[in-house]
Amino acid sequence: MEGVLKDIHFSYRPHLLKFRFDAGTSRGVLKDKTTYLISAVSVQNIGIIGWGEAAPLPKLSIDDVPDFEEVLSEICGKLSGYNIIGSEQAILEWAKSHISEIYPSIRFAFETALLDLLHGGRKMIFDTPFYNAGQPLPINGLIWMGEKGFMLDQIDKKLAEGYSCIKMKIGAIDFGQECELLAYIRKQYSAQQVILRVDANGAFSPEEALDKLKVLNEFDLHSIEQPIRQSQVKEMQSLCSLTPLPIALDEELIGIHEYGDKRKLLETIQPQYIILKPTLVGGIESCREWIALASSMGIGWWMTSALESNVGLNAIAQFTSTFDIVLPQGLGTGQLYHNNFDSPLRIERGEIKYSADKWEVPF
Known part of the structure; x- marks a missing residue:
């Protein structure tokens, strides 16, 4: 009982x-x-x-x-x-x-x-091998927007660290320079060696998006996140039907709460992937609804943190580990801060795992 x-x-x-x-x-x-x-x-x-x-x-x-x-x-x-x-x-x-x-x-x-x-205040959110046996999850290495040189330095660092999946944020600098960065990676690594994702955060206009996707497709990309701004459902539907490059909905899911509205959005747009950020879409139960719906429609998904500290990242990683994971997840944000909370979360060669180390004293 x-x-x-x-x-x-x-x-x-x-x-x-x-x-x-x-x-x-x-x-x-x-x-x-x-x-x-x-x-x-x-x-x-x-x-x-x-x-x-x-x-x-x-x-x-x-x-x-x-x-x-x-x-x-x-x-x-x-x-x-x-x-x-x-x-x-x-x-x-x-x-x-x-x-x-x-x-x-x-x-x-x-x-x-x-x-x-x-679970006794042990930072165990779910009892899975990720928490109790150190079983790792594959993650992507994130390349932040900035000047070309800054982005190039990040790319070199992530590749040297052994990531097999790189995600590059685009839309902040000249599109031609961003393509040069993607070409730089592809000259060194094939699509079989390094998976490449890009995230536009809605930076493209509907009028230019398809032409830009055709250019980006030349770099053997895995997918592009949110090419146009959210809430342009008709335009996103058209783009997903014509794109040569798989599209992942991200911001598009924010603010969609009811089960029927979630189903309608996915049935209307028919994306290739959805990206789930528990902090933005309503937590664990809401994400489970999205995943069940997407899976029933043949739509892929992966989980992403949203700049939480290691407390939130730990919860998201453990939640992610309750599923059979194949695709690299977006769970590498714990290294972003000077003053994050020390935790057992460790990233090694493109994987995140829960080690035997202790949490910081305040906990």
């Missing part, structure tokens, strides 16, 4: 993450970002703490709102004192029913904190 997590109390603490470099995207440059750690404690055992992370992404998350901290404080107070059935599914259903879909990062943080609490 399932137990009950009794009289749970939630609190939060903000933490300013500082990038090691100016992180360029098509929406601007990030130097730092504030994230919020959520703790869950039950009256049954005050010494056990479950941790989650609410990390809305500036200018992208639907819950990137000016009063986010006030909302989070209110939710922590309002939901403290509840008793919750001590099972994975009961926790996910409770979070879905008590936290609005307009705050996806908060729902994900509560899901994670409660699952961690359920």
Whole structure:
């Protein structure tokens, strides 16, 4: 018989993450970002703490709102004192029913904190070989936007580190220079040796997108993420039907909450892939819905972190490990910050794994 997590109390603490470099995207440059750690404690055992992370992404998350901290404080107070059935599914259903879909990062943080609490506050979100046996997950090496020389340095570094999948953000510098960078990789490595992905973050106009995809296809790319801005469903549908290069929807999924709306979007656009960021699309239960729908339609998928600290990254990696993974995932963001939390997460030769090391003292 399932137990009950009794009289749970939630609190939060903000933490300013500082990038090691100016992180360029098509929406601007990030130097730092504030994230919020959520703790869950039950009256049954005050010494056990479950941790989650609410990390809305500036200018992208639907819950990137000016009063986010006030909302989070209110939710922590309002939901403290509840008793919750001590099972994975009961926790996910409770979070879905008590936290609005307009705050996806908060729902994900509560899901994670409660699952961690359920498993004894050991940072075990899911009991998988990734957590308990060091089984690694393949990941892509991320190349950030910037001047050509900066991007070239990143490419050389990632290839030297042994990544077999490289993802390059494009749309910030001259398109011709970006193609030169892709050509540079292809001169050294074939598509069988190094998988190449690009992420446009919606930088192309609908009018130019198809011609640019035809040019990009010359570099034997695996896929392109979000070539045009989200919410242009008719244009994206046309692009996915004509493209020579597989298209992955990313930002397009943000703000789509109801099961029927998710199905309609995928049936209408018919993309080749979708990309799931739990922080942006509503957490674990929401991602499971997307995956089930995509799989039923023959649409591929992979999981990506969204600039969380190692607390959120740990949760996403463990969630990802509950599936049979073939494609490289987007889980390499833990190395971005000067002041991330020390964790057992380690990246070696294009794989992320959970080692035997300890978490930082504050936990």
